[in-house]
Amino acid sequence: MxxxxxxxxxxxxxxxxxxxxxxxxxxxxxxxxxxxxxxxxxxxxxxxxxxxxxxxxxxxxxxxxxxxxxxxxxxxxxxxxxxxxxxxxxxxxxxxxxxxxxxxxxxxxxxxxxxxxxxxxxxxxxxxxxxxxxxxxxxxxxxxxxxxxxxxxxxxxxxxxxxxxxxxxxxxxxxxxxxxxxxxxxxxxxxxxxxxxxxxxxxxxxxxxxxxxxxxxxxxxxFAAYEGVRARMRFAANGRPIRPQRLAVMIRSAGRLGALRELQGTDSWRLGRADGFRAAWREIGDIKQDQREEREAQLAAERRLELNAGLVGTDSTGKQLDQREHAETMQALRWLATCQMGHYRNRGNRYYEGLEIIIDDLSDKYGLPRPNGVVMHISRDGQSWYAVRRTITGHWFAIGAAGPPSDQWLYDGPAAPSGFPDEAEWEQWAPGDNAPNWT
Incomplete structure (x- = not known):
């Protein structure tokens, strides 16, 4: 050719x-x-x-x-x-x-x-x-x-x-x-x-x-995964020798990348704080067990979503039985609140209206449909704001602030909140009677 x-x-x-x-x-x-x-x-x-x-x-x-x-x-x-x-x-x-x-x-x-x-x-x-x-x-x-x-x-x-x-x-x-x-x-x-x-x-x-x-x-x-684990272990050890702990990691991983992948992040700090080879060996086993339980809990939560789909009512803790899109909506609204906190001081100590791109990006970032239905409201003086979304179940979630950062209010209920955050409808900082599903 x-x-x-x-x-x-x-x-x-x-x-x-x-x-x-x-x-x-x-x-x-x-x-x-x-x-x-x-x-x-x-x-x-x-x-x-x-x-x-x-x-x-x-x-x-x-x-x-x-x-x-x-x-x-x-x-x-x-x-x-x-x-x-x-x-x-x-x-x-x-x-x-x-x-x-x-x-x-x-x-x-x-x-x-x-x-x-x-x-x-x-x-x-x-x-x-x-x-x-x-x-x-x-x-x-x-x-x-x-x-x-x-x-x-x-x-x-x-x-x-x-x-x-x-x-x-x-x-x-x-x-x-x-x-x-x-x-x-x-x-x-x-x-x-x-x-x-x-x-x-x-x-x-x-x-x-x-x-x-x-x-x-x-x-x-x-090797790259091991180096990442070793670096975090050294940081957590704060100058103490960690050769026995490193040996425990190498033996228990046995050349398996997946085994080292489970030790990434803050879990490897626990190994750096362990006292010697045996303690590190046991700690690795505990980390793996914790991760197995976390995966099982996640699978159980997914099964509950499927089983409770379409059910009307609440459980013994006051949470909605049908929780489809609840987690995704709360994550998306919390991220929007984080963005508002960052923009407040950069915009002359005012909450910012021009977050359309960030709101649209919530669909890809948190698995929401497009358009995602997130609606944001800013007060005339720019000192209060809130964003609200209705889930596929018909339940409403909202997050906002009634003052400068880091003020934060939460709401969820069968209907949208009537206005900006206040004590009558909203809960400040943590879930309560007016925001039982915010966990």
């Missing part, structure tokens, strides 16, 4: 990258922020160098290179695949290395990465890149595709831009289908002149190199 050192698509990609770099430089020169950006870049570089990430990345690259060298002794690889290998390393390889750190907090990262990479290989990286359009098509089409990608990514964060996002995704879909169709037509047309063995090797390259990279990344993820 495209046997040149760089295909038309790769040339177009370089042109697109150069165009965006030039635009960035022009923007920086115009607003005079070059010095600040340079300083931020130096600071970020210094922080990166001070960590073990460069050393880990060097080890990762070395292992990938050793794997490729080993594959060259077999049928899987030869020097004709050098460019394809470099492209895989720059795009997929570096991206997979970044997954080593996201896997510390998230489950299913490795399986998800494997599925996405294999799908990309079959649909785009292999089929679509078998042949490029003429350069006069690739450059403008590539520039427009890059622009549409940016619009789709950033526009999806705002519901007002849904039309732009739809148009951008439509173009990207058309461009992808056209690229695949063009490549397929060229493949059939040039079939007799193609090196089919090399073509098969190029197809298989990411299919065997990606799982190998994931196997290399797993111990990096384990």
């Amino acid at each position: 495209d046997d040149a050192l760089l295909t038309n698509r790769e040339i177009a990609s370089l042109v697109t990258l150069a165009a965006f770099v030039m635009l960035a430089i022009v923007a920086v020169v115009r607003d005079g922020s070059g010095g600040q950006i340079l300083q931020a870049g130096r600071s970020a570089f210094a922080t990166l160098v001070s960590t073990k990430i460069p050393l880990l990345f060097a080890g990762y690259v070395g292992c990938v290179a050793a794997t490729v060298a080993l594959a060259s002794r077999w049928w899987l690889w030869d020097t004709a695949l050098l460019k394809a290998t470099v492209v895989w390393c720059l795009i997929s390889g570096i991206g997979l290395f970044g997954k080593a750190f996201s896997a510390v907090e998230e489950k299913g990262v490795f399986v998800g990465a494997l599925k996405r990479v294999v799908a990309a290989v079959v649909v785009f990286e292999f089929i679509a890149n078998l042949a490029s359009f003429p350069l006069w098509v690739e450059i403008p089409a590539g520039l427009l595709a890059s622009l549409c990608t940016l619009l789709a990514v950033f526009g999806s964060q705002d519901a007002e831009h849904a039309g732009v996002v739809k148009m951008a995704n439509t173009y990207l879909g058309i461009f992808g289908v056209a690229a695949i169709g063009w490549a397929a037509w060229r493949l059939v047309d040039d079939w007799s002149d193609i090196d089919r063995v090399l073509l098969l090797r190029e197809f298989l390259l990411p299919l065997w190199l990606t799982p190998v990279a994931l196997l290399l990344i797993y111990p990096l993820s384990w």
